[in-house]
Amino acid sequence: xxxxxxxxxxxxxxxxxxxxxxxxxxxxxxxxxxxxxxxxxxxxxxxxxxxxxxxxxxxxxxxxxxxxxxxxxxxxxxxxxxxxxxxxxxxxxxxxxxxxxxxxxxxxxxxxxxxxxxxxxxxxxxxxxxxxxxxxxxxxxxxxxxxxxxxxxxxxxxxxxxxxxxxxxxxxxxxxxxxxxxxxxxxxxxxxxxxxxxxxxxxxxxxxxxxxxxxxxxxxxxxxxxxxxxxxxxxxxxxxxxxxxxxxxxxxxxxxxxxxxxxxxxxxxxxxxxxxxxxxxxxxxxxxxxxxxxxxxxxxxxxxxxxxxxxxxxxxxxxxxxxxxxxxxxxxxxxxxxxxxxxxxxxxxxxxxxxxxxxxxxxxxxxxxxxxxxxxxxxxxxxxxxxxxxxxxxxxxxxxxxxxxxxxxxxxxxxxxxxxxxxxxxxxxxxxxxxxxxxxxxxxxxxxxxxxxxxxxxxxxxxxxxxxxxxxxxxxxxxxxxxxxxxxxxxxxxxxxxxxx
Numbered sequence: 310x311x312x313x314x315x316x317x318x319x320x321x322x323x324x325x326x327x328x329x330x331x332x333x334x335x336x337x338x339x340x341x342x343x344x345x346x347x348x349x350x351x352x353x354x355x356x357x358x359x360x361x362x363x364x365x366x367x368x369x370x371x372x373x374x375x376x377x378x379x380x381x382x383x384x385x386x387x388x389x390x391x392x393x394x395x396x397x398x399x400x401x402x403x404x405x406x407x408x409x410x411x412x413x414x415x416x417x418x419x420x421x422x423x424x425x426x427x428x429x430x431x432x433x434x435x436x437x438x439x440x441x442x443x444x445x446x447x448x449x450x451x452x453x454x455x456x457x458x459x460x461x462x463x464x465x466x467x468x469x470x471x472x473x474x475x476x477x478x479x480x481x482x483x484x485x486x487x488x489x490x491x492x493x494x495x496x497x498x499x500x501x502x503x504x505x506x507x508x509x510x511x512x513x514x515x516x517x518x519x520x521x522x523x524x525x526x527x528x529x530x531x532x533x534x535x536x537x538x539x540x541x542x543x544x545x546x547x548x549x550x551x552x553x554x555x556x557x558x559x560x561x562x563x564x565x566x567x568x569x570x571x572x573x574x575x576x577x578x579x580x581x582x583x584x585x586x587x588x589x590x591x592x593x594x595x596x597x598x599x600x601x602x603x604x605x606x607x608x609x610x611x612x613x614x615x616x617x618x619x620x621x622x623x624x625x626x627x628x629x630x631x632x633x634x635x636x637x638x639x640x641x642x643x644x645x646x647x648x649x650x651x652x653x654x655x656x657x658x659x660x661x662x663x664x665x666x667x668x669x670x671x672x673x674x675x676x677x678x679x680x681x682x683x684x685x686x687x688x689x690x691x692x693x694x695x696x697x698x699x700x701x702x703x704x705x706x707x708x709x710x711x712x713x714x715x716x717x718x719x720x721x722x723x724x725x726x727x728x729x730x731x732x733x734x735x736x737x738x739x740x741x742x743x744x745x746x747x748x749x750x751x752x753x754x755x756x757x758x759x760x761x762x763x764x765x766x767x768x769x770x771x772x773x774x775x776x777x778x779x780x781x782x783x784x785x786x787x788x789x790x791x792x793x794x795x796x797x798x799x800x801x802x803x804x805x806x807x808x809x810x
Contacts, residue, residue, distance in 0.1 A: 354383060555611075
């Protein structure tokens with residue numbers, strides 16, 4: 310029997326309070342959905358999944374001489390999306406709904422991980438619902454929500470000593486993201502004192518790993534995605550200074566996505582240490598997140614926002630644990646009093662977070678879909694870009710999804726021959742110009758950044774061979790011959806389309 314003066318950690322959320330928090334997660338994702346587009350890379354997965362669902366195989370350019378190429382780092386997620394498309398789902402709606410459903414599943418797993426304890430569950434779910442960086446990835450159409458849902462399920466299974474389920478969740482995570490190979494060791498340590506359990510866990514990992522690796526090798530010649538090789542080749546840090554700068558950026562995105570969160574870092578550290586001391590399943594999620602970040606710091610790859618979904622979710626869990634530790638240490642109310650206060654305060658917290666999400670965090674509608682993706686789709690259809698036409702592009706997602714033409718991927722993710730062109734500058738900026746000169750495709754799409762357009766304009770014979778015909782950006786700027794000084798020095802979602810004369 311629980312007495313009114315029991316310690317604070319025994320306070321539990323009711324079913325209604327849990328429903329309110331899950332409703333906040335759903336509302337936060339819907340508000341983000343209103344304001345944010347799919348990532349361009351999500352369309353790469355969609356094209357692979359659509360081709361698979363249509364019977365062309367999991368390839369990017371059906372019929373191309375270099376296919377099949379495993380240009381996606383998430384074959385597991387691609388197969389799942391293809392199955393849903395086979396059932397009649399519309400591709401973009403399918404990945405958006407799937408991401409939201411997976412985030413709701415993850416939210417339920419967070420409740421279970423904290424055993425409905427009032428303080429950490431409330432804090433973690435409010436952050437999970439409204440932190441802009443988490444919400445943005447949740448509606449981006451990428452595989453990250455599936456990876457986190459599998460990891461949380463694995464943590465719950467490991468805590469309950471359900472060895473087979475733990476192994477299955479971790480093994481499936483490895484098919485969703487290559488970094489998940491690190492999780493096999495982390496979760497295996499949970500069973501290291503029980504030899505039989507460890508062997509059963511290892512057997513599940515081995516069977517799923519062998520089957521998936523064999524299928525990928527049989528079809529593609531290797532289980533290692535071409536995209537992994539391309540990213541390591543084209544986005545390596547140029548020197549020690551650039552490498553150190555990239556390490557700082559990795560640490561910032563993982564643990565301090567915005568400066569205003571800095572005062573919370575001590576609480577996050579307290580929660581991190583507390584989770585490892587308790588070993589209640591939260592520590593497995595945290596260990597997996599730390600392992601991913603450490604691997605990034607060592608390899609120093611060029612990363613994108615969705616790479617940090619797991620560390621950011623772990624950050625929310627650590628914050629919840631840290632706040633709980635502080636309340637335990639300095640709290641001056643008993644469990645009954647705390648529950649009475651939360652009964653009235655929680656609806657206010659949820660409503661306030663929802664209002665902040667709709668009016669402050671995501672007040673503007675999605676301009677990328679409105680001014681970039683939809684006009685690009687209309688342009689493709691109006692100009693009959695299809696069939697044997699070839700398009701050279703570095704951002705290949707949306708243009709590939711909206712057309713059925715051959716896409717020459719200058720980053721080498723889906724077209725290995727691109728890696729033979731190194732250019733004479735950092736990354737693939739100048740390499741794209743060399744590819745253009747060598748291949749002379751019917752169409753080329755440049756990201757309208759200053760170095761790339763300057764490199765193109767420095768080649769008069771190419772300028773004479775191609776005419777600008779369209780431009781797509783969120784500002785709705787349709788100037789086809791912009792001055793270099795008017796262009797940004799770095800990537801922005803601004804595309805200039807050229808047609809061969």
